[in-house]
Amino acid sequence: MTPEHERLQAAQVPATPWKKWGPYLSERQWGTVREDYSASGEAWDYFSHQQSHSRAYRWGEDGIGGICDDQQLLCLALALWNGQDPVLKERLFGLTGSQGNHGEDVKEYYFYLDSTPTHSYLKCLYKYPQAEYPYADLVAENQRRGRGSMEYELLDTGVFAESRYFDVFVEYAKAAPEDILIQIEVVNRGPEAAPLHLLPTLWYRNTWSWGEGTEKPVLKLGDPGNWGSTIEAAHPLLGRYWLHCATAGPLPLYFTENETNIAKLFEAENSSPYVKDGIHDAVIHGQKDAINPQQIGTKAAAHYRLHVGAGEGQTVRLRLTQEAHLQAPLGDDFDTVLQARRREADDFYAALTPFTLTADQRSIQRQAFAGMLWSKQMYRYGVQDWLRGDPTMPPPPPGHQQGRNRQWRHLDSADIISMPDTWEYPWFAAWDLAFHCIPLAMVDAEFAKQQLDIMTREWYMHPNGQLPAYEWAFGDVNPPVHAWATWRVYKIEQKLTGQGDRIFLERVFQKLLLNFTWWVNRKDREGxxxxxxxxxxxxxxxxxxxxxxxxxxxxxxxxxxxxxxxxxxxxxxxxxxxxxxxxxxxxxxxxxxxxxxxxxxxxxxxxxxxxxxxxxxxxxxxxxxxxxxxxxxxxxxxxxxxxxxxxxxxxxxxxxxxxxxxxxxxxxxxxxxxxxxxxxxxxxxxxxxxxxxxxxxxxYATMGRARPQDKLCRLLEKLLDESEFLSDYGIRALSKHHVEHPYVFYANGQEYRIDYEPAESSSGLFGGNSNWRGPIWFPVNYLMIESLQKFHHYLGDDYRVECPTGSGQWMTLWQVASELSQRLMAIFLRDGSGRRPVYGGIAPLQTDPHWRGYIQFHEYFHGDNGAGLGASHQTGWTGLVAKLIQQQAEYSS
Structure with a gap:
């Protein structure tokens, strides 16, 4: 048993809370339903990215490469300024649903590189341009382009030309459950020396401005040591922490309040001169009166002014701990702990993965797990309170209470939940979550079980038995895959440990009986x-x-x-x-x-x-x-x-x-x-x-050789036809038959049409950011592979089908399932020329040594060439590739 396996066992006891701190901070809180108090329900417009710099959030927080406690009371993340940008880079930028020509889209490059399931070790990478970030250009050009054009991406703007950017690596290593070492390495990839303002920021989620009677926490200047400066944090529920910041000389520490700049946004008087964007004003505009000279507040940052030579790197170290008087918090034991946690992460994954995996397969699987574990988010949303509004705030307009999710007043979430994507989908989705739990169970069965369990709890499940779909419309209907995921997680844990958790299985089964009854009563109107x-x-x-x-x-x-x-x-x-x-x-x-x-x-x-x-x-x-x-x-x-x-x-x-x-x-x-x-x-x-x-x-299928009259055989004939569903990279969502034979339907004088579209959608349905009219999606492909394996389990090797259809090559259904797995994995693996299909024609991601090893796990993939499309970090269900890699290696050996 590796040290990380021991920590997983210890974490089940409250006295050893190894999971209390983790990457539970989302990449985007602005533009979410939770923060929308409008009459019309236009979440993207009500709380914009521009406002996010100055406006306090009600329900959550966001940050770059950040961590927080499991109640998201105290948060830590990066802020950056290259001396050119108009705003302090405190959160990731992207287009809203109406700004993008294919819907919302994050316009940044960041990669989740590693994580253990207890988050005893974490590593991520953010690529920050040295030139001014092209906010206006990205919005204008994407709005100019129509749905028939490709999206305009950050690389297209030329801002990364000549590699003029910083690689910002962030590592976290826990010396103890609540003693966290932080190392930030900044590498200048450009041809010339360049300045960078690095501001590790510590702040409290604002829980005191909404009239709930919450005592206000405090950050203040701590006792300095011979290692640098300290920020002391005190919270009535969380207790005391100290952020020790290493420095060789004087280190400015800035303090302000995590409260809305009302004067700037709403032309009313601020109750305090120190507001959320105070550090921004101090760093970028030199307004020292924007920060508290008493060095006290609820948001604080250490200001490191770096000048990084061409091709060189500089490192900053910090330590967040409950220990106030460590002799040398950033001394020799820092290196010892950091190296140990890196090694233990390697040992944990080495014990998990078959020795037959190639180096490329191991890297893809490791990053898939990292993306899934980094996508855990503390999700807070009390629908009743959100509809009603807060005592100290103006009441929401009448339309708000009659709008979105009004029939889900019972839903009250305050849990760590696996998100589809922490920028594009920073909220849970019921059927996405079911797929997440399959690879998650491979590394942390307890967390996977907890995810499935909470969705059936009375504060999530509707009293009528419906499971909540997703934040934008809890009442929408997702495919009922919860029972499938429950069974699969039970069997995965049973295989790993030799014992299945029958209490978990029975508890979820009992609640799913209610959900099954809801389906029968509500969705079969004619009986x-x-x-x-x-x-x-x-x-x-x-x-x-x-x-x-x-x-x-x-x-x-x-x-x-x-x-x-x-x-x-x-x-x-x-x-x-x-x-x-x-x-x-x-x-x-x-x-x-x-x-x-x-x-x-x-x-x-x-x-x-x-x-x-x-x-x-x-x-x-x-x-x-x-x-x-x-x-x-x-x-x-x-x-x-x-x-x-x-x-x-x-x-x-x-x-x-x-x-x-x-x-x-x-x-x-x-x-x-x-x-x-x-x-x-x-x-x-x-x-x-x-x-x-x-x-x-x-x-229906008969024993022996596949017969043309069998329904199974007839469906597989189309499924495995490369001119229909079978792509080099998996099964398409729509047959290529509709290239030459579009489906057209007329109703009330209007044409409704379906064409094969292998890439981004030309339809505006659901914001236009999702397409099931041709691309390849991992969740349904995974279910297809599993189903073919089950058919083989019954029909055996005698039942063979032509794969691909018309090729003259006959395969068992097990071999067909393996073929589909290989095609899906090929999306990410380097081909004979060293290129990854997922990155298409994006040159840096294919050839640059500082890009080509990092993987983005997209929402879906081009139906003909395998290029990544949609949300760029939807490791949630695309993380199933980790399970496919594991299965293929086990079968091969």
Missing amino acids: NNVFEGGFLGLDNIGVFDRSAELPTGGTLEQSDSTSWMAMYCLNMLEIALELARDNPVYEDMATKFFEHFIYIADAMNHIGNDRTQLWDEEDGFFYDVLHLPNGKRIQMTIRSLVGLIPLFAVMTIEPDLLRRLPNFAERLQWFIRNRPNLKRNVACMETEGVGARRMLALC
Whole structure:
């Protein structure tokens, strides 16, 4: 057991809070729903990036490369100034949803390089230009460009020309749970010496201005030592800390208040001359009266004036600790601890990863884990208080209380949660979170379990059983993958430790029963086991906005929604069977989910004569069906993931389990004998597969060689066709069939159209920053790989399909799954010419030695060339590549 494994065990005891401090600070708090108190709900406009320099946040904090405690009371992050910028660089800049030609987009370069699960060691990199940051140029040019053009990125502006920038490396190493060593290394990559103002900043989240009766904390000048200067921090709940700052000479320490500059923003009188942007005014404008001469406040910074030679580096050291009188806080033991934590991080990941991994694979996997662990954020949002407003503030306008999330007043979050992306999506999303937990369970099963557990708690789950979707609309509907993730995390931990956490499994299962019932009651209006679902997280995959009222009226019977529910049934069945090993009561629950699955499968596979069912026998594909108010049904013949998701509904059952659960087995046999009409075109329990296993699946398949009449075979023919779904880099969200055959639908004189779009979206749906009309997405690809493995588990090596379609190359389904894994991993791996497809034609990221080793884990990827698209740091579900790398290495060995 490595030292980090020991810390993970110790962290489960409150007396050793190794996780109390971590990278729980978001990269963006401005422009979020939480900070929006407008009548119209225009969050991007209500609290802008420009205001963020001077306006105190209500619900959270942001910073560059920062850390905070697990209640986000005390925060520490970087501030920088290159002598040219109009503002102090305290947070990352990006375009809002309306400013970008493809929606919101961060316009900075930063990389999460390392993290242990207890955050005993952390490392990140921020690339800071030496020339003036082109804020106005980025906004103007992206607004000028239309949706048919590429985004205008920071590298395109020329601000990094001749490598005139600083690499700012930040490392954190814990000597003890609340004793944190901080090393900041600044390297000048340019051809000439350049100045840099480095301001490590310590501040308290403002909890005292909102009328909650919170006692105000204080930062003040501490006793100096022979190592430098000290900031003393005292909080009524958090206690006392000291930030020791190393310096060889006098070090200016600036103090102000983390309070809004009302005079600047709202032309009213400030209660104090010392406000949030005081340090900015002191450094950039030389306004020394903007900082408190008494050296006391709630926000403070140490001001290091560096002059860094060309190609050289300078290092600054600090220590945040509860120890006031360390003899030499920045002395010899600093190096000892830092080196030890680096080594222990290496040991932890060496114990995790197979020895067969290449150096490139190890680097990608390590950075994927780092990105996921850096994306943990303290998320505070009390919807009731947010709707009502604060006692000391003007009441929100009437429209605010009738707007967003008004039906979720019970939701009250104050937890460390895994975020999809700490800039573009600094808020949890229910189905994203489920995928995050798979790779997270590999490094920290306790945290992964806690993530799944809290989403079903009464202060998150709606009283009607719905899980909250995401901050912009908790009432939207995400795919019901929570049970799948719960089962997978349970099995991952069981494999790693030899024992699964049955208490966790049972607790989440009980709450998911409520959620399952919500789905059945709310999303199957006609009671025919065909579900509407709505949005389902796939944004613009359909011809209509599926989260809004249909322009035709009526309802959309969704192949994907119905398939997700079939998968949900099987996930719950699998969990119930596991729990039934110890408690026979769960055999009855297993029977319930088995029967419900059979009814859904029958509804999906029933073949009508009028081509208005979900399954189209002629095309061999599943489609959505539009059910008009006049009773007419129209099949929406779009070849997309909607028609492939039925493949996800598959499970196998071992014969030993049926022998151990005779009551369940007997009920299955009764159902098979007495409901023969429901077996039609449904892969069911009746036929034994390899190892006498049984299978349940929506897509019928027969033992032996794949037969053209099997639904599985017919779907795989399109899935594995390179002129349809199969790309060199995974499965596309929309078939290339729609390049020459766009789908067009007319309603009320308006054209609704679907074209194959392999890159950024030309549609404005959901802000235009997401595209499911062609690109490759990791979460659904991962589910496809897992599903093919399950089919192989039942069908065995005799069942082979042509892969790619038309190639004459026949593969088992296990080999097909492996092929898809290899294609997904190829997005990040260097090819024969040393280039990574993820970076396309971006020269520095492909060839520059100071860029090419760092990985960005994008939201989705170009359907034809694998280039990264969308949010650039959505390690959340793209972090699944860490699991794929692990699986492929294990299978190979």
